[in-house]
Amino acid sequence: MAVSAAEGIDIRPLNLAAMVREASITALVVFALAIGLVGFETLDVPGGVAIRTRFADVAVVMALAFVGRIALILLREHRPRPVLIVAPILTAIMLVLLLSETIFGSESGAALKRFMPFHDPVVLWGVVAVTVILAVRAAYAQTHVSSSLTLEERDARMDRIGAGVQRAARLLGPLLLGAAIVLPFMPFADRRVLDIGVLVLMYVMLGWGLNIVVGLAGLLDLGYVAFYAVGAYSFALLATQFDVSFWVALPFAGLMAGTAGVLLGFPVLRLRGDYLAIVTLGFGEMIRVILLNWYSFTGGPDGVSGIPRPSFFGLAEFSRSVPDGTAFHEMFGLEYASIHRIIFLFYLILAMALVVNVFTMRIRKLPIGRAWEALREDETACRSLGINPRNTKLTAFGIGAMFAGFAGSFFATRQGFISPESFTFIESAVILAIVVLGGFGSQIGVVIAAVVLIGLPEFFRDLQQYRMLAFGMAMVLIMLWRPAGLLAHREPTLRLFGRDKKPETNS
Amino acid sequence: MSAADSFAAPVAEVPGGGQTLLTVEHLTMRFGGLVAIDDVSFLGADGRITAIIGPNGAGKTTLFNCLTGFYKPTVGRLTLHHPEGEFLLERLEGYRTAQKASVARTFQNIRLFPRMTVLENLIVAQHNKLMRASGFTAAGLFGLKVYRDAEAKAVDLARYWLDHTKLTEKADVEAGNLPYGDQRRLEIARAMCTEPVLLCLDEPAAGLNPRESHDLNDLLRYIRNEHKIGILLIEHDMSVVMEISDHIIVLDYGRKISDGTPKAVRNDPAVIRAYLGQEEHEELPPEIMAGADNAGRSPDDA
Numbered sequence: 061m062a063v064s065a066a067e068g069i070d071i072r073p074l075n076l077a078a079m080v081r082e083a084s085i086t087a088l089v090v091f092a093l094a095i096g097l098v099g100f101e102t103l104d105v106p107g108g109v110a111i112r113t114r115f116a117d118v119a120v121v122m123a124l125a126f127v128g129r130i131a132l133i134l135l136r137e138h139r140p141r142p143v144l145i146v147a148p149i150l151t152a153i154m155l156v157l158l159l160s161e162t163i164f165g166s167e168s169g170a171a172l173k174r175f176m177p178f179h180d181p182v183v184l185w186g187v188v189a190v191t192v193i194l195a196v197r198a199a200y201a202q203t204h205v206s207s208s209l210t211l212e213e214r215d216a217r218m219d220r221i222g223a224g225v226q227r228a229a230r231l232l233g234p235l236l237l238g239a240a241i242v243l244p245f246m247p248f249a250d251r252r253v254l255d256i257g258v259l260v261l262m263y264v265m266l267g268w269g270l271n272i273v274v275g276l277a278g279l280l281d282l283g284y285v286a287f288y289a290v291g292a293y294s295f296a297l298l299a300t301q302f303d304v305s306f307w308v309a310l311p312f313a314g315l316m317a318g319t320a321g322v323l324l325g326f327p328v329l330r331l332r333g334d335y336l337a338i339v340t341l342g343f344g345e346m347i348r349v350i351l352l353n354w355y356s357f358t359g360g361p362d363g364v365s366g367i368p369r370p371s372f373f374g375l376a377e378f379s380r381s382v383p384d385g386t387a388f389h390e391m392f393g394l395e396y397a398s399i400h401r402i403i404f405l406f407y408l409i410l411a412m413a414l415v416v417n418v419f420t421m422r423i424r425k426l427p428i429g430r431a432w433e434a435l436r437e438d439e440t441a442c443r444s445l446g447i448n449p450r451n452t453k454l455t456a457f458g459i460g461a462m463f464a465g466f467a468g469s470f471f472a473t474r475q476g477f478i479s480p481e482s483f484t485f486i487e488s489a490v491i492l493a494i495v496v497l498g499g500f501g502s503q504i505g506v507v508i509a510a511v512v513l514i515g516l517p518e519f520f521r522d523l524q525q526y527r528m529l530a531f532g533m534a535m536v537l538i539m540l541w542r543p544a545g546l547l548a549h550r551e552p553t554l555r556l557f558g559r560d561k562k563p564e565t566n567s
Numbered sequence: 568m569s570a571a572d573s574f575a576a577p578v579a580e581v582p583g584g585g586q587t588l589l590t591v592e593h594l595t596m597r598f599g600g601l602v603a604i605d606d607v608s609f610l611g612a613d614g615r616i617t618a619i620i621g622p623n624g625a626g627k628t629t630l631f632n633c634l635t636g637f638y639k640p641t642v643g644r645l646t647l648h649h650p651e652g653e654f655l656l657e658r659l660e661g662y663r664t665a666q667k668a669s670v671a672r673t674f675q676n677i678r679l680f681p682r683m684t685v686l687e688n689l690i691v692a693q694h695n696k697l698m699r700a701s702g703f704t705a706a707g708l709f710g711l712k713v714y715r716d717a718e719a720k721a722v723d724l725a726r727y728w729l730d731h732t733k734l735t736e737k738a739d740v741e742a743g744n745l746p747y748g749d750q751r752r753l754e755i756a757r758a759m760c761t762e763p764v765l766l767c768l769d770e771p772a773a774g775l776n777p778r779e780s781h782d783l784n785d786l787l788r789y790i791r792n793e794h795k796i797g798i799l800l801i802e803h804d805m806s807v808v809m810e811i812s813d814h815i816i817v818l819d820y821g822r823k824i825s826d827g828t829p830k831a832v833r834n835d836p837a838v839i840r841a842y843l844g845q846e847e848h849e850e851l852p853p854e855i856m857a858g859a860d861n862a863g864r865s866p867d868d869a
Binding site: 419422423426427428430431433434437438440441442443444445446447448449550552553554555556557 | 635636637661662663664665666667671672674678679680681682683684686687690691692694695697698701703708710714718722725726729735738739757758761
């Protein structure tokens with residue numbers, strides 16, 4: 061291959077008609093997708109919903125798809141030169157338009173802005189990113205004539221990248237923890253950033269909890285949100301009906317959720333894989349439907365409101381003035397600020413998530429943790445070794461559910477209001493997606509996946525309807541590049557020789 | 568041996584010598600209309616290797632599944648004369664056979680925990696012991712000394728079996744990445760880590776080359792002589808069976824057709840008939856039997 065690079069590649073004569081046809085088909089597919097998603101927008105107007113059409117946007121999207129496809133065909137046919145010329149020009153034009161206000165001042169800038177294809181800056185930056193990628197690829201193809209990677213080469217490269225990420229992961233853990241601890245004191249950490257941080261940490265905690273069930277014990281649970289709901293409702297009802305404080309109710313909510321986990325675990329003991337997934341999905345929905353319909357107990361669709369906020373470990377309250385008690389800002393002699401509560405919530409969920417993490421790391425190295433993993437690998441072999449599969453599975457279900465219950469109580473106390481709407485199947489799916497994308501059983505992978513799947517969509521709320529599109533795109537990309545999850549790597553729970561001694565058979 | 572003899576079971580003499588460890592009486596296993604095992608009775612001795620042979624489909628693996636709690640026999644009594652008392656194996660369900668009666672087994676198609684390391688496989692085998700030591704997780708969670716000592720002891724036992732199966736070098740390799748022969752030996756090591764009184768091996772020599780088979784013979788002899796436990800062995804490889812077993816039971820179509828010392832079984836006309844077909848081969852010298860395992864796999868015994 062490397063001997064005669066130039067001749068090794070067959071540069072066929074360009075078939076212009078075929079090229080246009082292929083690009084037209086792409087544009088047609090884009091049209092079919094975009095006409096519904098982009099072409100019509102529903103607007104809330106007084107007295108109902110109005111529909112606004114955006115056919116111009118559809119046309120622009122189609123044109124971009126057409127041009128982009130032609131660029132890809134040219135790259136594929138080893139003719140990068142036109143792309144190398146056009147893509148940077150497009151990039152430059154877009155950049156000028158985007159930065160026009162800063163370059164030319166607001167007046168002429170605003171005039172130039174009218175030439176921009178879309179209104180949303182995030183989408184525009186996305187277009188810029190695509191043109192830049194095309195330009196870089198074209199430049200690469202121009203300089204490396206022979207570079208058409210075979211499938212194996214590409215796989216090997218992805219493996220190397222994966223191994224590098226794994227090495228970095230050992231350092232990444234403490235680094236991320238440090239970043240989380242100092243986050244509330246950063247100058248940019250306003251209420252919004254902290255709220256997103258709390259949300260991400262909640263999903264990290266849920267992900268770590270589900271990781272015990274799915275990642276370690278290998279029980280595919282699609283109804284995990286049910287235990288989250290049980291925890292939330294346990295706390296909410298205890299707090300509103302019996303005036304129990306957060307710190308007293310927290311263990312109780314965990315216990316309730318854990319019990320629910322064991323109870324739901326019993327009937328599904330014999331099921332594996334897909335069947336287990338379907339039944340747990342059903343159980344998840346059942347819990348939600350019960351919450352929705354048992355009006356006298358749960359308040360049905362009205363939910364439970366007026367859930368008390370957590371106090372500072374029962375010592376002080378987070379409010380401006382406390383009639384009978386101490387206020388947090390008075391206790392520490394600070395100026396009152398509403399963000400104190402958010403910071404406290406942030407550290408609270410951080411601590412709770414870390415407890416789950418430490419617990420999981422420890423229990424992996426205990427007999428029960430190893431039995432979970434063994435059960436995931438081969439249940440029949442487990443039975444032949446005298447491991448009780450029933451108890452082993454139920455502990456995994458119960459412990460996983462207990463952590464979901466803790467997270468649920470936190471959710472209830474943070475929101476102050478809960479209703480069955482918060483516990484739909486999509487929540488289970490998102491938590492499972494975090495575990496799967498992070499890499500089964502990988503603790504740091506769950507963190508990264510939670511940041512990607514929860515944090516980024518929150519930051520890109522400006523994208524509005526494109527947000528879920530980006531979510532889907534992220535999932536597809538991860539599945540393409542790292543089908544076993546971002547950090548699918550299993551560290552042995554104990555070694556006979558140290559980590560450095562490499563046995564002769566490489567794994 | 569007639570059915571009447573086996574009623575007086577523990578007193579009866581085991582063909583290969585040794586103390587009776589296992590008494591199987593009138594074992595029958597039906598799957599719907601199919602009779603996989605038909606009224607089989609035999610004795611297994613402590614500190615001896617008892618081989619169960621027979622053509623494919625003779626019911627050997629079904630017999631193992633009944634003994635190790637994977638199947639519940641339709642009829643019959645399986646008594647294990649454990650040093651701590653007698654266990655009726657047909658009443659123990661599933662994992663309890665291994666947990667209470669200390670019966671360990673390996674599988675015809677290897678069943679390791681492929682993504683766990685070799686050492687972890689051996690530690691998982693000591694689950695029940697470690698579970699008690701970890702105070703059912705509570706003591707272990709806080710890293711108490713009781714548990715750490717128990718774990719160190721478990722690693723020592725694992726190390727002992729790693730040394731004797733020549734797997735020490737590969738202790739930290741994922742079990743799924745081992746070569747086939749090593750996986751076979753690891754499965755035996757894992758079964759031995761449960762500290763059994765009866766070890767059931769389902770075709771341990773399948774797929775091994777002659778040198779590996781030879782090593783396996785040495786390993787099984789070592790287990791028999793040093794650990795004095797009973798070994799039940801299903802095997803097609805006659806070089807293994809004839810060399811190491813003290814007692815052979817031959818099954819055909821779910822029935823026991825022969826039972827005795829290797830010498831007696833080798834010369835039993837019923838066995839030769841089952842393995843080599845009807846009359847025309849009856850005059851063949853017994854040496855043929857040693858290489859008869861291939862004939863045993865011929866399609867007509869399906």
